[in-house]
Amino acid sequence: MSEPIITNDAIVFGILMISLGFVFYTENITTGFWSKFYKIVPGLFMAYFIPALFTTFGLISPEWETKNVAGEIVKNKSQLYFVSSQYLLPAALVLMTLSIDLKAIFNLGSKALIMFFTGTIGIIIGGPIAILLISIFSPETLGGSNFDAVWRGLSTLAGSWIGGGANQTAMLEIYKYNPAKYGGMVIVDIVVANIWMAILLIGIGKKDAIDKWLKADTSAIEDLKQKVTLFTDKVKRNPTLSDLMIMLAIAFGTVGFGHFTAKYLSEFFKEFVATISSPTIRNTFSFLDSSFFWLISIATLVAIILSFTKAKNYEGAGASKLGSVFIYILVASIGMKMDLNQALENPGLIVIGLVWMTIHAILLIIVAKIIKAPYFFLAVGSQANVGGAASAPIVAQAFHPSLATVGVLLAVFGYAIGTVGAIICTILMELAATL
Numbered sequence: 479m480s481e482p483i484i485t486n487d488a489i490v491f492g493i494l495m496i497s498l499g500f501v502f503y504t505e506n507i508t509t510g511f512w513s514k515f516y517k518i519v520p521g522l523f524m525a526y527f528i529p530a531l532f533t534t535f536g537l538i539s540p541e542w543e544t545k546n547v548a549g550e551i552v553k554n555k556s557q558l559y560f561v562s563s564q565y566l567l568p569a570a571l572v573l574m575t576l577s578i579d580l581k582a583i584f585n586l587g588s589k590a591l592i593m594f595f596t597g598t599i600g601i602i603i604g605g606p607i608a609i610l611l612i613s614i615f616s617p618e619t620l621g622g623s624n625f626d627a628v629w630r631g632l633s634t635l636a637g638s639w640i641g642g643g644a645n646q647t648a649m650l651e652i653y654k655y656n657p658a659k660y661g662g663m664v665i666v667d668i669v670v671a672n673i674w675m676a677i678l679l680i681g682i683g684k685k686d687a688i689d690k691w692l693k694a695d696t697s698a699i700e701d702l703k704q705k706v707t708l709f710t711d712k713v714k715r716n717p718t719l720s721d722l723m724i725m726l727a728i729a730f731g732t733v734g735f736g737h738f739t740a741k742y743l744s745e746f747f748k749e750f751v752a753t754i755s756s757p758t759i760r761n762t763f764s765f766l767d768s769s770f771f772w773l774i775s776i777a778t779l780v781a782i783i784l785s786f787t788k789a790k791n792y793e794g795a796g797a798s799k800l801g802s803v804f805i806y807i808l809v810a811s812i813g814m815k816m817d818l819n820q821a822l823e824n825p826g827l828i829v830i831g832l833v834w835m836t837i838h839a840i841l842l843i844i845v846a847k848i849i850k851a852p853y854f855f856l857a858v859g860s861q862a863n864v865g866g867a868a869s870a871p872i873v874a875q876a877f878h879p880s881l882a883t884v885g886v887l888l889a890v891f892g893y894a895i896g897t898v899g900a901i902i903c904t905i906l907m908e909l910a911a912t913l
Contacts, residue, residue, distance in 0.1 A: 573801030641896015713794030
């Protein structure tokens, strides 16, 4: 939380854009060191990792503390992730969904859902198993009583890793974990979830080898990619200024409509959910009062509707490429939130999180091997749980821009089951902690 060298968001944004430019420039070098380097490490991972290094070494920071003239501590926060997630992400989803082929997505079959639920189950059982394992080697890590009990704090991780931020807040409300210690759990969430996302991004560079090992049938995915590619080639044209402005109008007009509608929907459901007498049921549906949930849902729904109109033809002018620009900016802003030094602040809790995520990963790999699911379903099914709507589309579009919507749809589903799954997980963690 110490003040970074650079605090001005305009300068930080420039640094992030330069880092993205560096990645794209070096990725297109076809000979020498960089050619060999990007055969091992995907460019998307580097777009994420370089900003993380800047944060780790104190050049930039997502948030920091300073003292005012009265000696009071003031919390400061960069707005770059907020802008990227609230404006650029939904705009990107609109642009990349314009050319969607819903029939082809449905033809992907049941494996996508199976891997998603496998990821959910992996989080549910991973928490209590991690507690049992860590209690053998470091029982003091699982200390605390009443509202300081570590298992209560871990309940918020379950909410975040199955659903998202709204579900995480709901779990904090349900189990009343000490707010003074909640920050430590947030650090575990950020560090472990980002490490896992980095691993998934690296895996994308090896997806062909992984699919071969899994003996996966990728024909449905390839058919979808081919259909979109053929359609793009059919309507392809050099974009004019008019094309670019109309695409931006469609994207950000939808984002504006999404924010407008999400405000009223979230307020309506907040009042509606508040009338539910049962605390458990009330918190289960608390995600409905999240404006971000409605923003992403509305933007995706509008884009799907537009995909049945002539707006679909803007894919030929580079709609998905423009959307990918926004996604990469989001990736850089997410990387900026990753401070590797935080992993050293509470190593015991970080280890619990890493063991937990390892169990989640192992279960996904086992089930993918059994049902011969492609790595795409494993990666997106996992991120739809752990990362939610902010990062599932990032991983999905890394395979192909047309697949971003798959990540969104699964992530939205994760919000719906997040609190219920987290409650089940927490019950098991409490039992494991009291054995």
